[in-house]
């Protein structure tokens with residue numbers, strides 16, 4: 001963690017200023033950011049932003065494979081664009097959005113990204129199999145999950161899950177994933193490769 005004010009030189013340790021072109025709020029000054037990024041060295045710079053590329057599980061896997069991640073947490077109306085442009089001349093930069101809503105700053109977004117990335121690192125999750133079954137891993141939403149008791153408030157666990165027939169259970173789960181994804185995330189269905197449907201059919 002680095003305090004951006006470390007790289008200020010005025011008595012008030014100023015990190016923001018008014019936006020060129022007018023408009024509400026303040027913009028983060030380039031000088032402190034430039035010196036801070038120089039100081040932390042090269043890596044892949046991850047910048048949470050409302051205007052970034054939507055962050056996906058695939059992005060989490062890509063970041064988990066990298067040696068050095070640098071997270072830039074902005075505040076106010078954002079960071080002077082020249083900071084991003086200057087950094088991109090020296091290192092990979094990823095501006096990422098967590099969703100179509102606006103936060104106060106990048107800190108919470110960085111916490112979310114760090115959790116999504118670190119849980120993919122070898123040895124972090126107790127059961128690595130969880131990574132292959134979870135939502136978004138196979139391009140679909142996960143099937144519903146159940147545990148004991150078999151009946152709870154007059155609601156029974158689907159019989160198939162108690163049948164011991166693992167082939168039929170796998171098929172049921174895949175079908176439930178497809179139904180759930182089609183209902184809640186038709187955008188994911190659009191990119192779900194039909195070829196893998198054939199493979200799953202063959203497997204089950």
Ligand SMILES: Nc1cc(-c2ccc3cc[nH]c3c2)n[nH]1
Nearest residue numbers: 049074075098099102103105106
């Ligand atoms: N997905 C998403 C990111 C943000 C975000 C990220 C950084 C800053 C800096 C100032 N406001 C910010 C907002 N809002 N929503």
